[in-house]
Amino acid sequence: MPELIFFCGTMDCGKSTLALQIDHNRQARGLQGVLFTRDDRAGEGMLSSRLGLVTDAVEVTGPMDLHAHLVERMSQGGRVDYVIVDEAQFLSPGQIDQLARVVDDLELDVFAFGITTDFRTRLFPGSQRLIELADRIESLQVEAMCWCGARATHNARTVNGEMVVEGEQVVVGDVNGTAAQVGYEVLCRRHHRRRMTGAAARSASVAQDVLPVASG
Template identity: 65%
Template sequence: MAELVFFSGTMDSGKSTLALQTDHNHAARGRTGLIFTRDDRAGAARLSSRLGLEVDAREVDDDTDFWAVVVAERQAGRLVDYLVCDEAQFYSPEQVDQLARLVDEVEIDVFAFGITTDFRTRLFPGAARLIELADRVQALQVQSLCWCGAPATHNARTVDGVMVVEGDQVVVGDVADGSGHVAYEVLCRRHHMRRMTAGAARRRSTGTGFLDLDG
């Protein structure tokens, strides 16, 4: 039976790499799939991994109807066995419903990849709907690490190097050292709650002569 599977993890945990590997594995067995993404760091209609891998993809926007896309493909005589959907946290709940309908009524496997919560620790609507509907929610095995070495569980946004907890839910940026205007970083819960990014820790260490890892 076809499945809707949601692979989730923090930023920098290899979601896009796994999405690319999933497509490769299924294509190598003669299956035909479509790749979707939204707001990828490489630009529109691209799915990229931080390991340097990159492929063409279909860009999802607010008007994308997955059901209509698959129907159009089949009417054109092109078989669709599976969908790879990266950055799925940015999809609308209605689009996730469309994916579930394709699984149930057309027997198409859907492999969705994304983070669950935003920089405010609140669920993305698309991720929330995937958790509600998915046949399986699978945490990625590659564990991101906070700057302190603890497992990273939260995503943080920095603006001009300073962590923020207010603002628009979606602002495109990348995992970085916080030196850019808008950047993202993964933290453990303790340091997210204390707004202690790697940059803030370095500044504290420089200013005091020592680094308080409990701070």
């Protein structure tokens, strides 16, 4: 039976890499799929992995009806054997409902990939709806790591190097630790609660190293 499967995890846990692998495996068996994405790091209409793999995808816009898009494609003679959706957390709850209709009415497997919570530790609306509707929820086995070495469970946002816990839910930013105004990092719960990013920890360590030694 076709399924709606939600693969979830934090940033850096290999979601997009697995999405591309599933697509590759099915293509190798002569199947044809449709890939959807939204706000990918590689730009509009692209699905990319941090390992450097990139492929074309259909960019999901705000009002887009995914079910109608697939019906139109198939009615025009296009072949669709499966559907992959990356960055599914950015979809609206209504679009997640459309994916469920794709499974039930069009009898296609839908593989959705996304992170569950935002930098405030709150569920993305798209991810919440997937948790409510998915036939299966799979936590990815590649564990991202906090700077301290513990398992990373939370996504953190930085602005000008300082961790923040307020602001718009979706802001595109840098994930490589460069000097971008808005950046993201994965942390364990302890250090997310303490707002201690890797950069903050390094700064604290340097400050400790340069403390003057008291004279005897």
